[in-house]
Amino acid sequence: MTAGTAGAANAQRIREFKMPDVGEGLTEAEILKWYVRPGDTVTDGQVVCEVETAKAAVELPIPYDGVVHTLNFDEGTTVDVGTVIISVDTDPGAGPVQEQPAEAAAPAADAEEEAEPQGRQAVLVGYGAAPSSTKRRARKPQPEPVTAGLQAELNGRAAPAPPATPVAVPAPPVVPAASAPVGERPLAKPPVRKLAKDLGIDLATIAPTGPGGVITRDDVYAAAAPAEAPAAASAEAEAGVPAVAPVTAFDAARERRVPIKGVRKATAQAMVASAFTAPHVTEFITVDVTRTMKLVQELKQDPDLAGLRINPLLLVAKAFLVAIRRHPEVNAAWDEANQEIVYKDYINLGIAAATPRGLIVPNIKDAGVKTLPQLATELAELVATAREGKTTPAAMTGGTVTITNVGVFGVDTGTPILNPGESAILAFGAIKLQPWVHKGKIKPRQVTTLALSFDHRLIDGELGSKLLADVAAVLERPKRLITWA
Structure with a gap:
């Protein structure tokens, strides 16, 4: 054929x-x-x-x-x-x-x-089907069979020039028993391969210690140390310079380098873009939430809320939504391309969630029209899904405002950075028993500090102050959840 x-x-x-x-x-x-x-x-x-x-x-x-x-x-x-x-x-x-x-x-x-017409493409949860008119990316060259020259290049060595006439092939170097079998590519992650190439180390000569026969950074450093030390000592001896420890790193063997990717990479890019695009203003308020904490305990005993997760964050979220309803102009976005302010008649409430993959901010769609039980149900599902790593990209887009609960870490408050495209973010600090003037007397009360960061292009100081004051007012007297609703 x-x-x-x-x-x-x-x-x-x-x-x-x-x-x-x-x-x-x-x-x-x-x-x-x-x-x-x-x-x-x-x-x-x-x-x-x-x-x-x-x-x-x-x-x-x-x-x-x-x-x-x-x-x-x-x-x-x-x-x-x-x-x-x-x-x-x-x-x-x-x-x-x-x-x-x-x-x-x-x-x-x-x-x-x-x-060839393309067949059906995979449809991922949260994305929908890709339109047939979408332009396709140019195909990258597929890997060719590994030749001796290519294997040498992958191992960080220059490929030898092809001989003009047949020549005797030198015997292959002795490979440690624990390293990869002859003819197979040593197992190592791309960052480790790059490190070996930079140090001039042949991966095929390294005995792997990682799980499954994978070569680790420590293996590369261990292989490089014996080769580098004599060369450095020889050069110093010829120059008459006393031997000293290298100053490029304090102790590279006790350092770990992790590639910037995934959630960490996306978070970093988003925060840099937000911090240097939207002019941030942050305001703070300390509030007595003793009545709110009493309400939390009462709601936990309510048969109509049995099985729901009732906690202070739920009531803070509800107070935030009520305050935004009183000041709807807060719920907006800045469209730089079209030079327009987009006012939104819906509130998609983002909740910052710490997960094993990093910090993500999924949001509850149309949170502003949900009842307290509905909000409790969706909040619990949102957090559980995030911790399992099953949050879809669709759940993390379209947010309008966000709450970050730094109090769970024992932190009083912070200066949160806006999610890109959003107008405000509320930091909810730790609730602590503190001396507080209540009805003219100093009494122990449960107190927290709230911090509101907002986009000063959309929200001026007066509007931001009114929004934060209303959140605090609801938490101080939670019956306003009824009278202001």
């Missing part, structure tokens, strides 16, 4: 699945876990991997029936949207896939990209 015939046959039976365009402005995702391996049988709709975007962990279903042919990336790799991550042989009964030279494969693949 010719290369062209093999390419055409492969194009018909090998279907490539690309990292889906999940929308919401996301351009990459990290492969957290593969649920299949080459040779496994898969069916249309079967989940094959879990990926982490900048906003959520998402399971990806495969849209083909067949047998897994290749997995193009290891777990822990960050992949651009539109990049092929897995290929499936949709006709395994036709025999082995006819391999073809890489030079011949590329034109066939390009022709398939231009001519």
